[in-house]
Structure formats: structure tokens, C-alpha cells
Amino acid sequence: MSFAPGVIRDSIVSYLSNIDGPATTYEIVAAVQHHLGEVPASSVRSYLSLNTPRIFERTERGTYGLKENSRIPHTNSEFPIRRIDRAELFFGDCFEWMAQQKPQSIHAVVTDPPYGLVEYTEKETTKLRAGKGGVWRIPPSFDGHKRAPLPRFTTLNDADLVALRAFFVRFGNHVKRICVPGANIVVASNPLLSHIVADAMTQSGLELRGYIARQVMTMRGGDRPKNAHLEFDEVSVMPRSQWEPWVVLRAPLEGRVQDNLRKWGTGGFRRPSISKPFGDLIKSHPTPANEKKISPHPSLKPQGFMRQIVRGVLPLGEGIILDPFMGGGSTLAAANAIGYNSKGVERDAEYYELAHSAIPKLTALATRSEESNTEEDD
Ligand SMILES: C[S@@+](CC[C@H](N)C(=O)[O-])C[C@H]1O[C@@H](n2cnc3c(N)ncnc32)[C@H](O)[C@@H]1O
Incomplete structure (x- = not known):
């Protein structure tokens, strides 16, 4: 199955924003596969390395997080x-x-x-x-x-x-x-x-x-x-x-x-x-x-x-x-x-x-x- 440009990258960004922290390559691959269906693990890995350090950062070996400016920002709401x-x-x-x-x-x-x-x-x-x-x-x-x-x-x-x-x-x-x-x-x-x-x-x-x-x-x-x-x-x-x-x-x-x-x-x-x-x-x-x-x-x-x-x-x-x-x-x-x-x-x-x-x-x-x-x- 082939995906439009950016779809796999966006799926990784959405997962990492959702957990608000870093994840292992294994977890990222599992999350993307659940989101998009059959995606080869090698494609997810290459999207991760291609977009590091622009969007992702390697926090330790085999673990990636989002760069600060790639996070989906939190709203600043007032809480009654x-x-x-x-x-x-x-x-x-x-x-x-x-x-x-x-x-x-x-x-x-x-x-x-x-x-x-x-x-x-x-x-x-x-x-x-x-x-x-x-x-x-x-x-x-x-x-x-x-x-x-x-x-x-x-x-x-x-x-x-x-x-x-x-x-x-x-x-x-x-x-x-x-x-x-x-x-x-x-x-x-x-x-x-x-x-x-x-x-x-x-x-x-x-x-x-x-x-x-x-x-x-x-x-x-x-x-x-x-x-x-x-x-x-x-x-x-x-x-x-x-x-x-x-x-x-x-x-x-x-x-x-x-x-x-x-x-x-x-x-x-x-x-x-x-x-x-x-x-x-x-x-x-x-x-x-x-x-x-x-x-x-x-x-x-x-x-x-x-x-x-x-x-x-x-x-x-x-x-x-x-x-x-x-x-x-x-x-x-x-x-x-x-x-x-x-x-x-x-x-x-x-x-x-x-x-x-x-x-x-x-x-x-x-x-x-x-x-x-x-x-x-x-
Ligand atoms: C399992 S109940 C808790 C019941 C509580 N232990 C009690 O004794 O009444 C979970 C509650 O979390 C609320 N809730 C779910 N997601 C929430 C969120 N993101 N922020 C704040 N409240 C949430 C639900 O509306 C629900 O009332």
C-alpha cells in the first residue's frame, strides 16, 4: 500500500503529540500501523530519520520525541x-x-x-x-x-x-x-x-x-x-x-x-x-x-x-x-x-x-x- 506524501509523518506527529513525550521506534511503528493499516516498519523508521532533527529528536537510542516547535500547542484556558x-x-x-x-x-x-x-x-x-x-x-x-x-x-x-x-x-x-x-x-x-x-x-x-x-x-x-x-x-x-x-x-x-x-x-x-x-x-x-x-x-x-x-x-x-x-x-x-x-x-x-x-x-x-x-x- 502506498501513502500520499506526509501521511506517515503526520501519523507519527499525531501519536507523539497525543502521548506528550517520547516513545520507542517499536511503539511508534505499532501506533502508525493501527492508525493507517499495513505500513512497513522500515518506512516508519526512515520517516523518523529523514525528519530528525527538523521535526523529531532522538532522545536516546531507538527513542524519538517531537521537537518543541512541532508540538500541537496546548490551549491556555481559564478553568472555573x-x-x-x-x-x-x-x-x-x-x-x-x-x-x-x-x-x-x-x-x-x-x-x-x-x-x-x-x-x-x-x-x-x-x-x-x-x-x-x-x-x-x-x-x-x-x-x-x-x-x-x-x-x-x-x-x-x-x-x-x-x-x-x-x-x-x-x-x-x-x-x-x-x-x-x-x-x-x-x-x-x-x-x-x-x-x-x-x-x-x-x-x-x-x-x-x-x-x-x-x-x-x-x-x-x-x-x-x-x-x-x-x-x-x-x-x-x-x-x-x-x-x-x-x-x-x-x-x-x-x-x-x-x-x-x-x-x-x-x-x-x-x-x-x-x-x-x-x-x-x-x-x-x-x-x-x-x-x-x-x-x-x-x-x-x-x-x-x-x-x-x-x-x-x-x-x-x-x-x-x-x-x-x-x-x-x-x-x-x-x-x-x-x-x-x-x-x-x-x-x-x-x-x-x-x-x-x-x-x-x-x-x-x-x-x-x-x-x-x-x-x-x-
Ligand atoms: C470513572 S469516573 C470517576 C468516578 C469517581 N471515582 C467517583 O467516585 O465518582 C471518570 C470521570 O472522569 C471524567 N473524565 C473523563 N475524561 C476526562 C478528562 N479528560 N478531564 C476531566 N474529566 C474527565 C468523566 O466524565 C467521569 O466522570
């Missing part, structure tokens, strides 16, 4: 802001917002990003609000109880996965720039996609520090084969998911842990009590009905869990926590409940309003006894 107690709520796109923040101005990130990349687009939220499905699976009501809609992650194809990876590399690049050294970054995920989040965000230079398992019975998996459930009644097609992985990353330290603790107030997790280490298995439960009533966002996380995570990510209880995908406001409500400073960004006007009205009420709730099931120190 509201304050509730110690929380600041910004209305707008978080990538544009992050691009405008000062380097090293955030001390931890706790967030639950969109995964299908399309489920929170205007088209899909309109379908969800009309009860019409789309990528949202609206489970049938059961025993008179309406069950919460779930996005269908299994509908992601290869091209979606490449886009998802690029999304998290771009996200990681922004986060790395605005976070102070040693900052904890904790990202909600699911067992089918957490490996992509971890891999993409480490490509941005963040360090993978493990996973926190939120132990919770979800409605995913466990079912018998579709249309053959009687014939194979002893089979579950995939495991019934009983936990939710939260990917734990860290902005690279500056010196030793103790130096970061002194200078930035980062570099570790705050213990639940002096004799209990912060653990990576947290017993949880689906978001309680009273919280969903206060904040009817389709992905609202429960306060009992959020308060444990939020409390833990600032080892000395000092600094600013960011949730760039604020949704119904559960992270900021948890931060207010604990007495931490926080910032949240949401681009959907309805959810932004929802977070604004819900945060004080979620903050005021007493949660079920917040015990994390970690062992005491010896």
Missing part, C-alpha cells in the same frame, strides 16, 4: 473553580488543566480514570442517561433492585488497547511533571487492564510500586457459557471478580526516603496506626445505597475505602492530593473528611455540578468501621 472546605473543584479537561500546572505542585494522585476511553464521551453518557446502553451494560433489575450500569471493557479491540496505552502514557507524562519527587500515584483499574496502566505509566518514568487490592464482590465474570449454560452448568467462563486492582506508582525519589519525607512530605504511606503498616489488601463493599443517592455517578467509589486510600497516600498528612477524573467527588469528599487539601478536575458539566453538591454530604457521613486487614508489626 469552586471551593468546598479544603477541596478545589475545577471544571474542564484534566489534560489541559495539568498542562497549565506548575511542575512539582502536587503531592499525591488518587484517581479512577475512564477505561473504555469512550464510556464518558458525550455520546455514551447521553445513551447511559437515556437508559439505552451503548458501551454501558445496564443489568436487568433483580428482585426489584436496580443494579448499577457497568462499562463493557471486553468490547475493547486491538486498536482501542493501543489508544488506551497512549492515553496512560500521556497521563503518566503529565503526572510525572506536576508531582513532587516521591509522590504516590494510585490509579483504580480492573483485572483485565491493570497491566496496561502499569506498563504505560512506568514508560512515563514513574516507578511501579505494586497494587492495592480492593476486596469487593463485583458483577463481572463467573457466568456459565452463553447459550450453553445448561450443557456446561459446572463451568465459569472466567473467574468471578472479587477484587479490584489499584495500581500504585511513585514519582522518582530525590535521594533517600528520609530526604523526601523532610523536603516534600512524600516517600511512603501513612500507617493506619503506629503499630500497623499500610497494607495492600483492603476489605471493601459495593458503594452503599445512601452514598449513591447523594452522588448518583455510575462509577462512585465508597467513602469507607476512599478514606483509607486517601489518608494513606500522604505519609505525613501534608500536601495536596489530585483527582483529575473527579466524577461524583468521592476522592475530594474523603480528603475533606480526613482534613487534607485536594484538587479535582471534571469535564462533564452534570458530574461537576453533582460533585459540587455531593461532596459536603459525602464528607459528613460516618463510614462503616474502617479496618484494614493488615497485620500488626511484631
Whole structure:
């Protein structure tokens, strides 16, 4: 297949702008092939070398980035802001917002990003609000109880996965720039996609520090084969998911842990009590009905869990926590409940309003006894 002059070059520029940072030749070839179809790897490589140093720069062996003047510029927008107690709520796109923040101005990130990349687009939220499905699976009501809609992650194809990876590399690049050294970054995920989040965000230079398992019975998996459930009644097609992985990353330290603790107030997790280490298995439960009533966002996380995570990510209880995908406001409500400073960004006007009205009420709730099931120190 032959392409008009400039098509392959423009595809490379668009991918590198999208991730806001450098990528290996291998990743660039994969992205261009997903965008344009069958393109020989050798053509992509020759476009890269032909246009270096005019458009691209070689950042290290086999890795290319865009020259500063070839980047698609960020807009300089004003973000409407509201304050509730110690929380600041910004209305707008978080990538544009992050691009405008000062380097090293955030001390931890706790967030639950969109995964299908399309489920929170205007088209899909309109379908969800009309009860019409789309990528949202609206489970049938059961025993008179309406069950919460779930996005269908299994509908992601290869091209979606490449886009998802690029999304998290771009996200990681922004986060790395605005976070102070040693900052904890904790990202909600699911067992089918957490490996992509971890891999993409480490490509941005963040360090993978493990996973926190939120132990919770979800409605995913466990079912018998579709249309053959009687014939194979002893089979579950995939495991019934009983936990939710939260990917734990860290902005690279500056010196030793103790130096970061002194200078930035980062570099570790705050213990639940002096004799209990912060653990990576947290017993949880689906978001309680009273919280969903206060904040009817389709992905609202429960306060009992959020308060444990939020409390833990600032080892000395000092600094600013960011949730760039604020949704119904559960992270900021948890931060207010604990007495931490926080910032949240949401681009959907309805959810932004929802977070604004819900945060004080979620903050005021007493949660079920917040015990994390970690062992005491010896
Ligand atoms: C999975 S939900 C977060 C729910 C949140 N954890 C809660 O408990 O309510 C993701 C949210 O990110 C928002 N969002 C998606 N892309 C965004 C972007 N680029 N900038 C800001 N918000 C975005 C969506 O509108 C959605 O409300």
C-alpha cells in the first residue's frame, strides 16, 4: 500500500503529540500501523530519520520525541473553580488543566480514570442517561433492585488497547511533571487492564510500586457459557471478580526516603496506626445505597475505602492530593473528611455540578468501621 506524501509523518506527529513525550521506534511503528493499516516498519523508521532533527529528536537510542516547535500547542484556558472546605473543584479537561500546572505542585494522585476511553464521551453518557446502553451494560433489575450500569471493557479491540496505552502514557507524562519527587500515584483499574496502566505509566518514568487490592464482590465474570449454560452448568467462563486492582506508582525519589519525607512530605504511606503498616489488601463493599443517592455517578467509589486510600497516600498528612477524573467527588469528599487539601478536575458539566453538591454530604457521613486487614508489626 502506498501513502500520499506526509501521511506517515503526520501519523507519527499525531501519536507523539497525543502521548506528550517520547516513545520507542517499536511503539511508534505499532501506533502508525493501527492508525493507517499495513505500513512497513522500515518506512516508519526512515520517516523518523529523514525528519530528525527538523521535526523529531532522538532522545536516546531507538527513542524519538517531537521537537518543541512541532508540538500541537496546548490551549491556555481559564478553568472555573469552586471551593468546598479544603477541596478545589475545577471544571474542564484534566489534560489541559495539568498542562497549565506548575511542575512539582502536587503531592499525591488518587484517581479512577475512564477505561473504555469512550464510556464518558458525550455520546455514551447521553445513551447511559437515556437508559439505552451503548458501551454501558445496564443489568436487568433483580428482585426489584436496580443494579448499577457497568462499562463493557471486553468490547475493547486491538486498536482501542493501543489508544488506551497512549492515553496512560500521556497521563503518566503529565503526572510525572506536576508531582513532587516521591509522590504516590494510585490509579483504580480492573483485572483485565491493570497491566496496561502499569506498563504505560512506568514508560512515563514513574516507578511501579505494586497494587492495592480492593476486596469487593463485583458483577463481572463467573457466568456459565452463553447459550450453553445448561450443557456446561459446572463451568465459569472466567473467574468471578472479587477484587479490584489499584495500581500504585511513585514519582522518582530525590535521594533517600528520609530526604523526601523532610523536603516534600512524600516517600511512603501513612500507617493506619503506629503499630500497623499500610497494607495492600483492603476489605471493601459495593458503594452503599445512601452514598449513591447523594452522588448518583455510575462509577462512585465508597467513602469507607476512599478514606483509607486517601489518608494513606500522604505519609505525613501534608500536601495536596489530585483527582483529575473527579466524577461524583468521592476522592475530594474523603480528603475533606480526613482534613487534607485536594484538587479535582471534571469535564462533564452534570458530574461537576453533582460533585459540587455531593461532596459536603459525602464528607459528613460516618463510614462503616474502617479496618484494614493488615497485620500488626511484631
Ligand atoms: C470513572 S469516573 C470517576 C468516578 C469517581 N471515582 C467517583 O467516585 O465518582 C471518570 C470521570 O472522569 C471524567 N473524565 C473523563 N475524561 C476526562 C478528562 N479528560 N478531564 C476531566 N474529566 C474527565 C468523566 O466524565 C467521569 O466522570
